Amino acid sequence: MSQHAVHRLKHLLFTLVKRGILAFFAVQATVIATLVTIDTVTRHRRVKRTRFPHPGTFQSQVARADMRLYTFGEDLYRDMLHEIETAEHLVLLETYIWKNDEVGQKFLDAVNGAARRGVDVYVIYDGFANLVVPPAFYDFHPSVHVLRFPVFRASILFTNVRGTGFDHRKVLVVDDRVGFVGGYNIGSLYATQWRDTHLKIMGPSVWDLRQAFANMWNSNRKTGWGRATRAILPEISANFWEPRIRAVNNIPSNLVFPTRGVYLDAINRASRHIFITTPYFIPDQQILDAILAAARRGVDVRVLIPETSNHVLADWLSRGFYTDLLKADVSLLLYENAMIHAKTATIDGEWSIVGTANLDRLSLTGNYEIGMEIYDTDLAGDLERIFEIDSSNCRELTLKEWGSRHVAARFSEAVLAPLRPLL
Missing domain, CATH: 3.30.870.10 (Endonuclease Chain A)
Incomplete structure (x- = not known):
């Protein structure tokens, strides 16, 4: 076979492969568009159900920590807001989604109120997850330290794709004595219409949540949008070892999972x-x-x-x-x-x-x-x-x-x- 024929054959194979890949992507896009359309149409016809089983709240003690499990949003939000509204020294609040609705406004009012009382308040929320929320909603008191975790970061261009994740965490720590963590975002939808689970910790192991928040803040405070230039100082030692309770933290920027x-x-x-x-x-x-x-x-x-x-x-x-x-x-x-x-x-x-x-x-x-x-x-x-x-x-x-x-x-x-x- 002549060199010219070989070249033409390679060109033909390359063209066929390219067209095959493009055709497959086109099929994928068609399937996705069809599924999304069907889901959108049927979703409007579904009856919203808010009377699903509510397992309730459950209390236990692990080592020196009191634990409470929440399975209904209204119960959780009531306790979270109470802790923020009675905070004396420190509030650390981190969330993935923060809706501009009734529940979202209550949390905004609570952290602003804490700041007005002289409480040190730090807030982190994810920029991508809240793109649909008008920026004007996040009207924080001037004393609130705010980190809007950015959608686009310069590091994305220079790091492994696995190091570009969103801030999907939901954490609240108040006065280093009580902490919350779990699946609940902040919003009215989650208060009554979704089944989720959250954990409240009271005792020494709250340090794990405080340290996780502090590390997140101090590592990203200069990359986000907002008043996030101040580091959380001093970072405190745990002064105890409790292997039965351990925070597990994914840190994409360090490829730690x-x-x-x-x-x-x-x-x-x-x-x-x-x-x-x-x-x-x-x-x-x-x-x-x-x-x-x-x-x-x-x-x-x-x-x-x-x-x-x-x-x-x-x-x-x-x-x-x-x-x-x-x-x-x-x-x-x-x-x-x-x-x-x-x-x-x-x-x-x-x-x-x-x-x-x-x-x-x-x-x-x-x-x-x-x-x-x-x-x-x-x-x-x-x-x-x-x-x-x-x-x-x-x-x-x-x-x-x-x-x-x-x-x-x-x-x-x-x-x-x-x-x-x-x-």
């Missing part, structure tokens, strides 16, 4: 049961393999997820894992008629985690996240009770039902599968 490792270790150690609640379930291969291996060695594995979440694309990417999970006898519990946004897991009645990280790649290897890893049978028992009550509002997906889904659904799952690493 311990949350994933914590989940892997706990799942691999499981011998009796694994109860996971997550709003978005898009695990990487190693996490998926660990879950499947646990089920195959006889562990009772249950994953509780929304039947329909607020992100249609995440739902469809998640469904691509269902066949392997069901074949391994993993129980898939679909929470009905309401959004469940809790990010919790409890294993063998001993180990638990409550935090901000979803079981997806954005949370495990992308965003700034925080969770409290706790070794305690009483708190694990409370989370098991919450899981049991939530399960009463679920239907269990069977392999037979899943196998009978329409061919169009199978096609959509296959086309969207390459997007999993992005979410």
